[in-house]
Amino acid sequence: MNYEDRPLVHALEKFCQQRHVSFHVPGHKHGSLSGLPHELRQALAYDVTELTGLDDLHEPQEVIQQAQLKLAELYGSNKSFFLVNGSTVGNLAMLYATVRHGDTVLVQRNAHKSVFHALELTGARPIFLTPQWDESTQTAGHVTLESVKLALLQPTNVKAVVLTNPTYYGMANKELKEIIAYCHAQEIPVLVDEAHGAHFIVDESFPESALQLGADIVVQSAHKTLPAMTMGSFLHVHSDFVSTERVAHYLHMLQSSSPSYVVMASLDDARQYVESYTKEDTAYFQVYRKRLLQGLRSIPTIRVVEVDDALKLLVRVEGHTGFSLQEALESQGIYTELADLYQVLWVLPLVKNGYTDNQIDIIEKCRTAVDSLNQSESIVVPSNIFMPLLSVSTVVYLPNQLVGMKSEWKHIDEATGCIAAEAIVPYPPGIPLLCAGERVSQEHISQLGALLIAGSHFQGAINRKTSQIKVVVEENRGRLL
Ligand SMILES: Cc1ncc(COP(=O)(O)O)c(C=O)c1O
Missing domain, CATH: 3.90.100.10 (Orn/Lys/Arg decarboxylase, C-terminal domain)
Structure with a gap:
């Protein structure tokens, strides 16, 4: 791989090869003073700061600027930013950049807590939109165009609409394009928390990214579905209504003045991973997923629910809650993303051609887990008793x-x-x-x-x-x- 492929990774590697003397922060001095386990201590050699040749996230002019430009080009935004404090900081910055104290915002009710925190911090007045219930996943789904229209009938000057797409469980809002177009016709920007969709642009077999559908600001947790380090996220701006400078201004205030180079380099690497994803990789991923599905479905009493996002699977066992299934799987060393009353959620790896893991062994472990679960007493899992209340509330x-x-x-x-x-x-x-x-x-x-x-x-x-x-x-x- 050459310099142009991953400018920040390349600069960091080159810098660390110098084995320079450190009379600068961080205090672990290339890990030499650290008591962490050996492998981690070694990795600390890359945990550097804004040194000559490594640019500055808050005033990017060299390799970080180049890396962010590449990111913007790939995702088709006007400007894209590296985030070192997750989508959490992205959601805060996107609201700060768009609304002021007392402004009204439409907010999808099942938003992440960072959106609620942003409302509190900005002093914006929320009008909540209740999502529809999604039967297939037994979870909260999406808001409809109709509820957005209803909310916009209220005699207030709405300054932004904040949506979450996809859901944690991998369901996409089928009306997102229409909702964005409707809001834009009234000059209202649409801000989308796409924390779980950084991989959508890889291939058209995934749902479309909100960026492709015209959203103004889109925040993605690269660390959730791409090979980026925890806390590594992206924020993209593509808007006639929101100022990129305001977004940069608030990110400058909200992000650390000592951002992690390891996290930023992993973002540069994750971007390149997506950029270099080929048709063969997609085909390979599909075969990988199909084999996994076949294996799981060969286990009696398991039910697998497929969702819009092919990277997610919901696994259920009749007569048992997702919580007990999760416990049984963990006893076999299989850790899943989350459990609820009905199911466990799996996040698959976005594999490329040639990736190997021992799927046969994984399926056998699942079989053992489910067998042991089936030996315990089964229960009647209570069915959903959620009745949507008002679709619009304040x-x-x-x-x-x-x-x-x-x-x-x-x-x-x-x-x-x-x-x-x-x-x-x-x-x-x-x-x-x-x-x-x-x-x-x-x-x-x-x-x-x-x-x-x-x-x-x-x-x-x-x-x-x-x-x-x-x-x-x-x-x-x-x-x-
Ligand atoms: C929908 C949604 N938005 C935002 C976040 C926050 O993301 P991060 O962990 O990258 O800060 C999460 C985290 O789970 C999330 O599920």
């Missing part, structure tokens, strides 16, 4: 207004009409039943009661034992908007 208090307000625990039977102090997110479905600052309705309470009886797991301000939720105390009422 808050009484903005997330940043809630900070510092007094809150109290209230039994759900007495909570109707109160204002939720924090979000309450039942799993499944993983959609906030209540977002912080929303007024609690009778429908919320009926759903909460049913979910508590069904034994749902929750994140947020709910005490399952006492059936209490955290609400804003009445004395704050004078501060209503």
Whole structure:
């Protein structure tokens, strides 16, 4: 591989070959002072800082600039950025760059917590869009064009629409193109958290990237599906409505002034991995996946659900929860991405032609895991009891207004009409039943009661034992908007 292929990787390699004397940060001095395991200590030789010839992420003019230009060219953006703090920092920067305090934004309700944090930090006013329920995966899906249209009928000046595509479970929004076109016709930018879709541009057998569909800012966790290091992500801007300079300004404020060269080099490498992905690689990946599917399906009682993203598989075993299946697989040394009530989620490797692993052994381990699971008592896995509430809803208090307000625990039977102090997110479905600052309705309470009886797991301000939720105390009422 030559210099042009991976400018930053090349510069880093060349620099480290010098074996220079370090009177600079970082303090581990090429790893020589580190007590980490041998292999990690060796790798610390590459953990350098902004030294001559290595450029600066915050003022890129040399190899980092070249690497980011290559990234932009590959993804077809106006400008692309390396992120060293995951899509988390990308989501923060994209909102900071687009909205100001008090501005209204439409937000897909099942957004990642970094989007909710961005709302709190910016002081933007969210209007939440409830996604549809996806039957095939038994998870929260996507918002529809209709709900976006409905929300835009409200007499407020919406400054941005924030969507998540694909879902964690690999389902793509089939109306994304139309939603983007509709918003653009009203000069509203669409910001897409594509954390799980950095690999979509590899081949048309994957869903289309939001960038290809016209989104203004797209954030991708390269580390989730491409061979990049954890925290390595991309942010792409391709917009007539959002200023690239504002994005750069906020990334400058939000990202470390000592970004990891190892993470950045892995981003340069991941970009090159995608760029060099050939038709033969795609064919090889498809054969790899097909063999894995055949092997899994040869195990009695396993059910595999395929989703829009070929890199993801959902694996279920009749009569057992995903949690027990995950435990059984882990006892055989097979670790999956996540488990829920119904299934475990597998993230496959985006393999290239020639990749080998011992699939026969993997299938045998799965067979042993499932056999042992089937020897335990089977249960009736409760079916989904999620009933979508209002497709469009808003808050009484903005997330940043809630900070510092007094809150109290209230039994759900007495909570109707109160204002939720924090979000309450039942799993499944993983959609906030209540977002912080929303007024609690009778429908919320009926759903909460049913979910508590069904034994749902929750994140947020709910005490399952006492059936209490955290609400804003009445004395704050004078501060209503
Ligand atoms: C949809 C979504 N967005 C953003 C993030 C944050 O990504 P990162 O871990 O790269 O910061 C995640 C992490 O799981 C996610 O699932």
